[in-house]
Amino acid sequence: MNNILSKINTPEDLYNLSYKEMDVLSSEIREYLIDVVSKTGGHLASNLGVVELTIALEYAFNLERDKIIWDVGHQAYIHKILTGRKDKMYSIRQLGGISGFPKREESKYDIFDTGHSSTSISAAIGVARARDLNKYNYNVVSVIGDGALTGGMAFEALNDIGKTKTKVIVVLNDNEMSISKNVGGLSTHLSIVRSRTRYLTTKKDLESFLEKAPIIGKYIRKFLHTIKEGIKKMIIPSMLFEEIGFTYLGPIDGHDIEDLVEVFENAKNIDGPVLIHVCTKKGKGYKYAEEKPNNYHGVSPFDIETGLPLKKSNAKSYSKVFGDKLCEIAKTNKKVVAxxxxxxxxTGLDKFSKMYRDRVFDVGIAEQHAVTMAAGMAVNGVTPVVALYSSFLQRAYDQVVHDVATQNLHVVFAIDRAGIVGNDGETHQGVFDTGFLVQIPNMIVMAPCDNQELEDMLEFAVNKHKGPISLRYPRGNSNLMVPKSYKQIELGKGVMLKEGKDITIVAYGKMIEIAIQVSDILSSKNISNEIINLRFLKPLDMALVNKSLSKTKNLLIIEETSIDASISYKIKSLIDSDINMENIIIKSFPDKFIRHGNVNDIFDKYELNAQCISKEIENLIIKK
Incomplete structure (x- = not known):
């Protein structure tokens, strides 16, 4: 490990460094970070962009007392390195290793667990108000990116804090805005001046004097205010924050540690909420990430020299299959929008966004708005396809129910990252959508087991169905081959993939692949089995299931969901009462948050692999 970095074990160790040494430390951290992420995978570009910002924050604030909350948290790798976890970085996002996001149980320096966007300001307000109620004295800082600031929840929090004047410092990390040398340098200088105690005291004394002065005082005050506002509007990008009650400082060069530290130190002395606008460059220090930061947002292990993934799959991802098929559908159906x-x-919409620029709507981090806007489009004869990750759809549950389902509107939900996503952990696993979707009246829920089913289900959802409908599919590629007896999609109809007499295996989506593996193992043990691909989680094809169970009397259900979000109990309750069942085995994930790790490692940990499942079935069938 590099010379200065090897000596940093806690934030307090930064106090021993000069600014020049901190610049050297920044370079060492970038070199170390690139090496770590090239081996583990993870969030690279965003972390490379906040190296100096993180060092400055943890130097200026006393983390033994002050609280820093990282919005989303995927950019907190440097924070982890500086807070005693640098030797564990090669385990990041791996099973049993440290998380890729802040975790309270992991370190006293992680104040609030994050993972989803736009939550940090609300959390910071809560921490600050608890501080004030307890009559404590420390600083509370929210670090939020310009992307996360587009989330409505962030604006709700800004409005609240500006109204009540709770003392919170919000650091806006803007990695989209470039600062020209003249305007950027001038605004940085003025922000430093405006945040100094002497300036603030003089300003307050002058205001007090003018208020007490005779009639002329108010005219002088109004004149000075007009001049000040005119100058500020020429050099500062946005006055929104001051309008709602913040002291606004910035924009500041997010890669100049000395300037950052001075502004942070001065911000501590400002009464009320402060917003510090910091500009950084995503991917800084690694040319491939600087040139194409979006490609290096979340990466798999890669070759540092070339920037290319170590493992390149020729198979199309589900996201790519979805995007390509939607482009094909949109050629003939002019009412389709994404x-x-x-x-x-x-979500695989990059090709669609280039082919149909006027028919794609990226609303920012605003899932609630996305769903209700889709409902508005559907009311007016447009067919919206809303592409969201499973874990992010949770944020718009009320809109799905209230604005789409109650009106029975034709909105298509393309739910990506359904099931276990792996390394991002609890906040990103898509194991709850089945539970909340199937309970919504009017909602149809489908799950493709391979590329062909995904294409056909999307065609069905867009062109053959009227009403709310969703199709959920996992991260990654499909390794499954479509059976020769493939049947077209029919509403609420499953398909029998294999016939047998000893046990019925029911599955859907990605778990069909495991069901086939289990089937092969059981067949090798002379246990005859049949496989049902449900296709539809709602409505269920219980006619097909009951027909099979009347013969086998044994049922195995395999799902990639939380047990309490599964459809297993629904199936169990709908089994014909005249069928004398011998065994019902349900295999899914337990009622707990599934931690980070490689997908296969997670399946092995919870014994949801073909070997473990078939062994359990073999013991039951033989014992009977």
Whole structure:
């Protein structure tokens, strides 16, 4: 490990460094971070962009007392390195290793668990108000990116804090805005001046004097205010924050540690809420990430020299299959539009956005708005396809129910990252959507097991169905081959993939692949089995299931969901009462948050692999 970095074990160790040494430390951290992420995968570009910002924050604030909350948290790798976890970085996002996000149980320096966007300001307000109620004295800082600031929850919090004047410092990390040398330098200088105690005291004394002066005082005050506002509007990008009650400082060069530290130190002395606008460059220090930061937002292990992934799959991802098929559908169906919440590339809509620029709507990090806007479009004869990750759809549950389902509107929900996503952990696992979708009246829920089913289900959802409908599919690629006896999609109809007599295996989506593996193992043990691909989680094809169970009397259900969000109990309750069942085995994830790790490692940990499942079935069948 590099010379200065090797000596940093707590934030207090930064106090021994000069600014020049902190600049050297920044370079060492970048080199170390690139090496770590090249081996583990993870969030690279965003972390490379906040190295100096993080050092300055943890130097200026006393983390033994002050509280820093990282919005989303994917950019907190440097924070972890500086707070005693640098030797654990090669375990980040791996099973049993440290999380890729802040975790309170992991370190006393992690104040609030994050993972989803736009929550940090609300959390900071809560921490600050608890501080004030307890009559404590420390600083509370929210670090939020310009993307996360587009989330409505962030604006709700800004409005609240500006109204009540609770002392919170919000650091806006703006990595989209470039600062020209003249305007940027001038605004940085003025922000430093405006945040100094002497300036603030003089300003307050002058205001007090003018208020007490005779009639002329108010005219002088009004004249000075007009001049001040005119100058500020020429050099400062936005007065929104001061209008709602913040002291606004910035924009500041987010890669100049000395300037950052001075502004942070001065901000401590300002009464009421402060917003510090910091500009950084995503991917800084690694040319490939600087040139194409979106490609290095979340990466798999890669070759540092070339920037290319170590493992390149030739198979199309589910996201790519979805995006390509939607482009094909849109050629003939001119009413189709695509809606994304700041995830155009992640959801596979990048090709669509280039082909149909006037028919794609990226609303920013605003899932609630995305869904209700889709409802408005559907009311007016447009067919919206809303592409969201499963874990982010949770944020718009009320809108799905209230604005779409109650009106029985034709809105298509393309739910990506359904099931276990792996390394991002609890906040991103898509194991709850089945539970809340199937309970909504009018909602149809489908789950494709391979690329062909995904294409056909999307075609069905857009062109053959009227009403709310969703299709959920996992991260990654499909390794499954479509059976020769493939049947077209029919509403509420499953398909029998294999016939047998000893046990019925029911699954859907990605778990069909495991069901087939289990089937092969059981067949090798002379246990005859049949496989049902449900296709539809709602409505269920219980006619097909009951027909099979009347023969086998044994049922195995395999799902990639939390047990309490599964459809297993629904199936169990709908089994014909005249069928004398011998065994019902339900295999899914337990009622707990599933931690980070490689997807296969997680499946092995919870014994949801073909070997473990088939062994359990074998013991039951043989014992009977």
């Amino acid at each position: 809606i994304s919440a700041a995830m155009i590339q992640g």
